[in-house]
Amino acid sequence: MTTVLENGATAADRTAPGTLTGAWRAFTLQLALYRHVWHGTVFTSVLLPVLYMVSIGIGVGAYIDPAAVGGLTYAEFIAPGLICSVAVMMLGNDMVFPVHGGYQDWGGHYLAQRATPLSPVDILNGHLAYATVFRPFTNCTIVAVVLAFFGVYTGSWRAAFAVVAAALVSASLAPWLHFWASSIKNDSNLNMIFRFAVMPISLFSGVFFPASDMPAFLQPLVWASPLWHGTELARAATAGTAPALPPYVHIAYLAALAVTGWFAARWRIQKRLNF
Amino acid sequence: MSYRASTLDGMPDDNEILVSAADLRKSYGDHEAVRGVDFEIRRGEAFGFLGANGAGKSTTMRMIGCVSQPTGGSLQVFGRDPHTQGAAIRARLGVVPQDNTLDGMLTVFENLVVYAGYFGIKKKAAREKAAELLEFVQLTPRAKDQVSDLSGGMQRRLAIARSLINDPELVILDEPTTGLDPQARHLVWERLFQLKHRGVSILLTTHYMDEAEQLCDRLVVMDEGRIIASGSPRELIDTHVTKEVVELRFGTAHTAELAALAHTLDGVGAQIEPLPDKILVYTDDADDTGAALEARDIRPSSVLARRATLEDVFLRLTGRALVEDEA
Numbered sequence: 001m002t003t004v005l006e007n008g009a010t011a012a013d014r015t016a017p018g019t020l021t022g023a024w025r026a027f028t029l030q031l032a033l034y035r036h037v038w039h040g041t042v043f044t045s046v047l048l049p050v051l052y053m054v055s056i057g058i059g060v061g062a063y064i065d066p067a068a069v070g071g072l073t074y075a076e077f078i079a080p081g082l083i084c085s086v087a088v089m090m091l092g093n094d095m096v097f098p099v100h101g102g103y104q105d106w107g108g109h110y111l112a113q114r115a116t117p118l119s120p121v122d123i124l125n126g127h128l129a130y131a132t133v134f135r136p137f138t139n140c141t142i143v144a145v146v147l148a149f150f151g152v153y154t155g156s157w158r159a160a161f162a163v164v165a166a167a168l169v170s171a172s173l174a175p176w177l178h179f180w181a182s183s184i185k186n187d188s189n190l191n192m193i194f195r196f197a198v199m200p201i202s203l204f205s206g207v208f209f210p211a212s213d214m215p216a217f218l219q220p221l222v223w224a225s226p227l228w229h230g231t232e233l234a235r236a237a238t239a240g241t242a243p244a245l246p247p248y249v250h251i252a253y254l255a256a257l258a259v260t261g262w263f264a265a266r267w268r269i270q271k272r273l274n275f
Numbered sequence: 276m277s278y279r280a281s282t283l284d285g286m287p288d289d290n291e292i293l294v295s296a297a298d299l300r301k302s303y304g305d306h307e308a309v310r311g312v313d314f315e316i317r318r319g320e321a322f323g324f325l326g327a328n329g330a331g332k333s334t335t336m337r338m339i340g341c342v343s344q345p346t347g348g349s350l351q352v353f354g355r356d357p358h359t360q361g362a363a364i365r366a367r368l369g370v371v372p373q374d375n376t377l378d379g380m381l382t383v384f385e386n387l388v389v390y391a392g393y394f395g396i397k398k399k400a401a402r403e404k405a406a407e408l409l410e411f412v413q414l415t416p417r418a419k420d421q422v423s424d425l426s427g428g429m430q431r432r433l434a435i436a437r438s439l440i441n442d443p444e445l446v447i448l449d450e451p452t453t454g455l456d457p458q459a460r461h462l463v464w465e466r467l468f469q470l471k472h473r474g475v476s477i478l479l480t481t482h483y484m485d486e487a488e489q490l491c492d493r494l495v496v497m498d499e500g501r502i503i504a505s506g507s508p509r510e511l512i513d514t515h516v517t518k519e520v521v522e523l524r525f526g527t528a529h530t531a532e533l534a535a536l537a538h539t540l541d542g543v544g545a546q547i548e549p550l551p552d553k554i555l556v557y558t559d560d561a562d563d564t565g566a567a568l569e570a571r572d573i574r575p576s577s578v579l580a581r582r583a584t585l586e587d588v589f590l591r592l593t594g595r596a597l598v599e600d601e602a
Contacts, residue, residue: 016362017395028392029378036380108376114342115370116393116441117362275334275343 017117019125026118026126029109030134044089045142049082053150056208069210072154072239079152080162080234081207084227086143087136087166088173092198094131095174096190099181102127103272110273120273124178124265131174132258136167153238161237169230172254173201175261182268201227211244229253291318293353293445293476294339300347301334308334310500311348318444321477323487323494325585327593331500332480333373333449339478340447341365353444366394369443373450375434379423383414386422387437394441401440408436412466428459435466439475446470448479452486464489484585496585498593508585515591516583517545517557521564523575524553543567548590555590557583 017025053075061074069077101107102123113123140163153159177193184190204218205211205227214222222228229250232243243250294316301309309331316322324332337343338350341361350357352364377386384405391401409415412432414425422430431451438446451467452460467490471477481487487494488508495505504511521544525536530551537549544556544564558564561580568575 021395025393025395029389032385032389033378033380105374105376108372108374109378111372111374112376112378112390113393115340115365115368115372115376116390117366117395118393119362273342275337 022118022122023125023129026113026123027129030130041139045139046146049143049146052082070241075150076152076154076239078208079147080238081231083140083143083162084166084169084230084234085207087140087170088227090135091173091177095177096181096193099178100190114273120269121266124269128174132170136170140166154240159238162234165230165234168254169226172226172257175265178265179268182272201225206231226254226257293318296350298348299345299350302346308500312502314495318476319474320492321471321490323491324480324497325487325494326497327482330497332497336447336449336480340370367444369438369446371434371438371448375430377422377430382419382421383433384418387440390437391440404440408439412436428455431463445476450480487585503592511588512583515588517559519558519561520581520583520587521556521561522553522579524577526576
């Protein structure tokens with residue numbers, strides 16, 4: 001029986017939304033939540049890079065020989081890695097508790113969305129769009145602008161691509177974090193991700209010193225780290241340095257992680273939301 | 276204000292079957308949660324699934340809500356197949372889950388508007404509808420408050436308002452008043468009764484007998500994944516139990532002692548049911564039963580005569596009290 005709605009929706013709305021429409025509808029929840037917490041992100045996006053620049057970039061940098069960091073000032077060397085690191089930090093906020101809570105009675109937003117025309121894949125895509133597109137292109141852009149005041153970009157307008165590199169890092173990690181946070185049973189284990197993933201990734205990614213300075217046995221960790229690939233790309237954009245590998249290799253690695261991660265996350269969320 | 280979708284000619288078809296299930300089954304590995312159930316739900320009726328925890332009622336509701344695929348039998352909702360047209364079906368359903376699943380960080384009003392967006396309802400229409408629904412559930416003064424600041428009863432009312440945002444043709448409520456204090460329960464019932472009065476079809480699960488009796492036109496009693504009885508509350512009582520029940524207590528006498536005492540009561544009623552703390556005598560006339568007890572010089576410490584309820588139906592059918600099975 002055809003029905004006429006009285007609330008502005010049309011009959012066409014009573015079908016499954018398309019992939020983009022579904023993701024957008026799920027994304028609006030994250031946007032509404034962001035409106036309540038955006039002021040908290042000022043610390044991550046503005047204050048944190050300023051503190052890093054003043055204390056490490058300029059303070060510690062005074063003791064660093066530019067020859068040790070590829071002929072750049074130390075502030076120039078760490079700036080691109082900072083932009084990408086903020087992206088990783090934001091994922092820690094956006095892709096761990098908010099994902100795990102989506103299935104729980106203390107959160108339940110995924111369960112609520114599931115009762116609507118949205119599919120589990122829409123719900124996944126909406127949350128990923130927030131973490132890998134909206135957040136990097138807003139907050140990492142703010143970081144990049146703040147860092148510009150420190151005169152750390154030797155390249156030209158190409159520096160803007162550092163934000164794209166940060167978004168690529170987000171895209172490579174976010175679905176895997178989603179998969180993990182959807183799989184974990186016990187809330188108390190959620191903090192493990194910071195100890196065993198976020199922390200090592202931040203340490204072994206050539207953000208604060210050239211990764212090539214690390215012992216040979218740790219090099220595989222460097223190569224595996226999405227943050228290292230992103231930092232190499234971002235540094236090429238902001239400082240005009242040659243990345244460790246051809247750019248397409250870095251991009252391909254990050255893209256491969258993103259795609260495989262998305263399939264893993266899709267498999268998991270479908271398991272969790274199809275009862 | 277109307278919450279009901281109408282047909283193109285403006286007249287709802289009250290005989291239309293919204294949900295039909297035949298030999299519906301759901302298994303999780305070796306565990307068979309729903310073991311072949313048959314039922315039909317018609318437009319405009321309030322239909323209940325009654326049963327203890329683990330009876331299979333929530334699993335059945337999830338299949339109707341198109342978030343769980345049946346593993347056997349057939350199910351149609353609005354004449355469509357949930358397997359292939361789940362999203363289109365869910366677009367016409369309203370769901371009030373047991374845990375509310377409201378967004379605690381958002382305001383009351385935002386919860387409704389964001390949820391409306393999931394259905395593709397435009398912002399302006401969503402805001403108007405949200406204001407209307409807050410009025411309906413008497414939460415307008417709290418519109419700007421965060422959900423986490425609301426009491427349990429208010430959150431449940433908000434969850435009910437949210438379920439109506441898309442003018443659903445069928446509202447599914449899972450244990451709508453579990454965990455609420457008596458006053459909040461009555462307020463929720465009153466709102467649900469209003470909905471029913473406006474012609475919205477309601478499907479609810481409950482293990483509260485008074486809730487089922489007050490709200491449901493028809494219900495099925497589920498136990499261990501099967502439907503063991505169905506009908507209107509009155510039909511179920513008339514079919515399965517006597518008109519009245521006399522509850523007898525004998526001081527501190529407990530299970531075994533009461534079972535022994537029950538043998539001495541043969542003939543004072545249609546059936547004797549010893550429970551751990553009391554004996555139930557099913558009878559069509561409580562006065563006759565009282566007289567029979569006196570004639571046998573049986574003197575309980577307390578006697579309570581009451582009309583039979585659905586609780587008694589469940590007890591008669593399963594041999595267990597619902598309350599004992601609650602988690």
